[in-house]
Amino acid sequence: MTNSVRPGTDRGLLIVLSGPSGVGKGTVCAALRKCAPDLVYSVSATTRAARAGEIDGVNYFFKTKEQFRSMIERDELLEWAEYVGNYYGTPRSFVEQTLNEGKDIILEIEVQGALKVKEKFPEGVFIFLTPPSLTELESRIVGRGTESEESIRNRMTVAVDEIRLMEQYDYAVVNDQVELACQRIQAILIAEHCRRERVLPRIQKWMEEVH
C-alpha cells in the first residue's frame, strides 16, 4: 500500500461500529461505503431464509439451524443472538481471512453484541456512535413517526443504558452530521494504523537488517 495515507501494515484492523438504536449506524455505514471503498464489511451468518435478490456470502451466510448451532459449539462466531426465532451471528473466519489479507473490516452491530465481540477480539477498534444530545436522539426516534409514546419512552430508557456502556469503547464519535462522522471514522482508521505498536515491528525488521 504505497502512495496511500494508510501506511502499509501486514494485518488489517477490525473496526466495530456500535451505538444506541436510532443514532444512525446504518446511515453512517452506507456513507462509509462510498467514501471508504477499500473497507470490507463484515458479513453475518443467519438461519433466516434468503429474501429475493439476497446472495449467500454477500448479504449473509445462510445457514441451517443445525449448521449454526455447530458453529456456536465450535466457537466459530465472534458473537451471536437469537431474534424472532432465528439466529444471527458474526463468523470469525471471514473476519480473520480479511485481516490476514491486510484489509480493514468493519462490523456494524448493536451495543451488547459489540461488547461480546470485544471479549473474543480485544485487539479490535471499538467505536461508539453517539447522538449530539439525548434530545436529538429522541427527535430522531419520534421523527420516524411509527412509534407510540410508550414505545418512544422505552427506547429512550434503553438508549440511556446503552450510552452508559460507551466507557467500554475506545472512541466516541458524535453523529452530528453524517459526513463529519464518516471523516472522523476514517481519521481513526488512519491513526490506528500509525499507532507505534503497529508500526514498530516493521521498523525493528529494517533495523535488524542493518545491524
Added chain:
Amino acid sequence: MTNSVRPGTDRGLLIVLSGPSGVGKGTVCAALRKCAPDLVYSVSATTRAARAGEIDGVNYFFKTKEQFRSMIERDELLEWAEYVGNYYGTPRSFVEQTLNEGKDIILEIEVQGALKVKEKFPEGVFIFLTPPSLTELESRIVGRGTESEESIRNRMTVAVDEIRLMEQYDYAVVNDQVELACQRIQAILIAEHCRRERVLPRIQKWMEEVH
C-alpha cells in the same frame, strides 16, 4: 467548534512531533502550517540574540540568561537544553494558555527533548516521524552534500539510537511523502479528539441534565 470534523472538546491537545535529525520534521511542520491553519505552533524561549526580522513572542521569546535560569528554577519550562553557549527551552505557560483556549498546539523538537516533555506532560500526544528506511535516511543526509563521510556515519549511528526510542512514543508516522505524513498527523489529531476518555465528560454532562 460546530460543523467541524474536529469534535468540540473543552481543552486542546499538545502534539509533540519528533524524530531523528534528517527525517524532515521541519518540512512536515511547514506543510502542516498550510494544511492545518488552526494548529498553534509552540514558541521556544532562547537566550540567543534576535536576528533581523525576528519578533519576540512570534519566532522566540527572547530572554536574558538570568531570566532563563530563573525560569528553570521555577519549573516554568517543559524542557530545556544548552546549545553553543545559549539556552533554548519550551515555556509551559504558552502551551497551557493555548490548550485552555481549546486550541491544539504542536511542538517540533528533537528526540531527547520530546522525552523530557513527556515526563512533565504525559497527557501529550507523542508522534515519532520515521524515515521509510535507514537507506532512505542516509540518502537524505548525504543528499545535503555538506557532510564528510565520518560525519554521515556518526549521524547515522545517532539516528539508529534515536529510532530505538520510538517505543516511548504513541504514534510512528512514516515520512515517505510530506503530504501523506501531514494527512496522517491530521488524522491522529482528529482521532485523539474522538478518544472515549476525552468525549465522555461531555456526554456524562448531558446525561446528568436529563436524569
